[in-house]
Amino acid sequence: MSVIVVIDDEQRQRNILKTILQDTGYEVHTASSAEEGLKIIEDILPDVVITDLKMSGMSGVQMLDHLPEGSVRPAVIISTAFGTVSSAVEAMKKGAFDYLTKPLDKDVIILTVAKAVERMNLLKENIRLKDELFGRFKIEGIVGKSDGMKAALDIVKKVADTPVTVLVQGESGTGKELVARAIHYNSQRKSAPFIAINCAAIPDNLIESELFGYEPGAFTGATHRKIGLFEASSTGTLFLDEIGDLPLLTQTKILRVLQDKEIRRIGGKESIKVDVRIVAATNKDLEKEVAAGRFREDLFYRLKVVTVNLPPLRDRKEDIPELASFFLGKYNKEFGRRVKAVSDSAVKAMIEYHWPGNIRQLESVVERAILMADTDSITLDDIKSELRLPSEKASIPMDLPDEGINFEELEKELIKKAMSKSNNVAAKAARLLGMSYKTFWYRLEKFGMHISSKEEAAPEKRS
Ligand SMILES: Nc1ncnc2c1ncn2[C@@H]1O[C@H](COP(=O)(O)OP(=O)(O)OP(=O)(O)O)[C@@H](O)[C@H]1O
Ligand SMILES: [Mg+2]
Structure with missing residues (x-):
């Protein structure tokens, strides 16, 4: 039930509002002054407050400044005599939700309160969803007790809530993006956007427009202003995935952003300050890339100050049972299945396997096995074909004779x-x-x- 606090120094007004709102189905509390009202508000955290504008002591508008700080502040409706509507409008500028004019009309009251309640419900839902999202990216939610994972997560915990640039290194499917998100959602920036760009997936000639944006007329086809990802993720986090694939010239520009914390749109004259936290990832050995002249050494040194190394799954096989049961839980929930366990023989096969696709591959093996399972546990049969295929494909089972083959x-x-x-x-x-x-x-x-x-x-x- 939504909760409403009515504040008015006239008892008759309080009673009218109380009766109407109670009859409508709300829980109603009353106060005869703003001071008294604030105390009640702090205790019961109502959804909506209806307050008179002019009262002896603190006014309804002044009260707005004293509402408790918090994620969901109540929606405030100001009630006011006909002659003082302009102050009510003033109150709305300060954050009040709406106003009612006296003499109060029953239908208008009910409608206005219903709108306020609806907005509060939306706000709460929004916050609930965000909490759920943040929960998903809790560092504790990342599975792994092996030494390699512990060392990696230790660094993640230490640096998440700092502004430093982080480089995440690891083979494909080892959890680089998961770590990047965990860093964002465990920092003060968590309510601002997390934007990911896969540098390897964007053609070289488009990457700079994506990152820096452009002004109209910057090049043929630039008809309007485009805001780049550095600006779009301002106050948040920009995840530069596969940074090893960036063209050299773009690398130079990224280095400049890291140093000066400002960007210039393509074709733009002014520099624009950006407050972006960069997390970069790569599955390449950047040191080798530097040696081969494909990656700028200065950018490499700038990025590698804080490096999180995610070991391949074959080097942390002790994590496999826990990961398998983690994905078991995840996909049971998703598919409405009740597969209880992974059989010992299946776990053994998983531990013996070399996992070229790392955790992503393990995840999809478990996902498929849950769909295929005939019993309430995942058996060796459910995963056999999945685990064999890649290794058999990888090696040609015979020699190619000099005279050729049919x-x-x-x-x-x-x-x-x-x-x-x-x-x-x-x-x-x-x-x-x-x-x-x-x-x-x-x-x-x-x-x-x-x-x-x-x-x-x-x-x-x-x-
Ligand atoms: N330690 C972990 N605990 C739980 N889930 C994990 C873990 N590591 C990875 N995953 C899951 O495995 C999948 C692959 O992870 P992710 O996309 O982060 O890998 P990646 O290193 O970015 O891969 P790629 O290089 O192919 O882009 C995701 O669904 C992710 O949630
Ligand atoms: Mg990735």
Whole structure:
């Protein structure tokens, strides 16, 4: 139930408002002065306050300055005699929500309060969502007790709430973006934007417009002003993902922003101050990139002051059981499943596996296994094919003879092997060869190798 405080030095007015609002279904408290009202407000944190404008002692407008500081301040409605509407408007400039004129009209009161309550509910919902978001990026929510992860998270904790630039290094899928977000959401900047840009995904000729923006006429096609990401993320955090892929010239410009804390839009004459915290990430060895002349040494030294190294999953296998059960929880929730555990044999296989795609790959293996699981735990069978494929693909199981090979014969041979290994079940054979069912079926037909059996139907007819 929404809670309302009514403040008026005239008892009759208080009673009218109290009766109407209580009848409408609100919980109503009353006070006969702004001072008394403020005390009640501090204690019960109401959603809405209706206060008279002119009272002996503190006025309704003065009261606005004394409302308790906090994330959700109550919406204040000023009630005022007809002649003093201009002061009520003044009060709205100071943050009041709306005003009512006396004599009070029942319908207007109900409508105005309903609007105020609605706004408060939206504000609260907004805050709840934000809290949930911040909760997701709590440093404690990052899984990993291995020495490597502990060392990394230790640095993250120490530097998150400082302005320093952070470089996050790690192979693909090791959690670089997760760490970058954790840094942002554990800093004072958390309510300002976190903006991520993948430097490797943007063509060289567009990257500077993206980062710095431009003025109209800066180049053909620049018809309007564009605000770049440095400006857009002002007071927040800019995540420069894959920074190792930035063109050298852009690297120079980034270095200048880090030093001077100002940018210039392309085609712009003035420098604009920006208050941005930079977190950069790379899966390249920047030292090697520097040696090869592809990365500026001065930028490298500037970035690497605080480096967070995320070790590959194969070097922190002790984290695998906890990660697997973390993702189990996550995807059970998402898919409404109740898969309780990962079986011992499946965990063992996960620990033995080399995880070229790191945590992202582990996450998708668990996600798929939850969907596939026939029992209430993930078994070795549920993950087997996923874990084998990449390693089998990675190595060619034979030598290429000098005289060359007959590719078609080889293909037929592989198909035969796959079919016999999977007891002539084409879907399984296709999986063994890393092919879609349709592609495999097409090859069977092409080579006239199709075995008609009851459980196999042409893929078109299946769907
Ligand atoms: N320590 C961890 N605990 C829980 N989840 C993690 C952890 N590390 C990574 N993840 C999850 O793994 C997935 C991949 O992580 P992320 O995108 O941060 O990796 P990345 O290093 O940025 O990868 P890429 O280089 O491919 O962009 C995300 O869904 C992330 O939430
Ligand atoms: Mg990433």
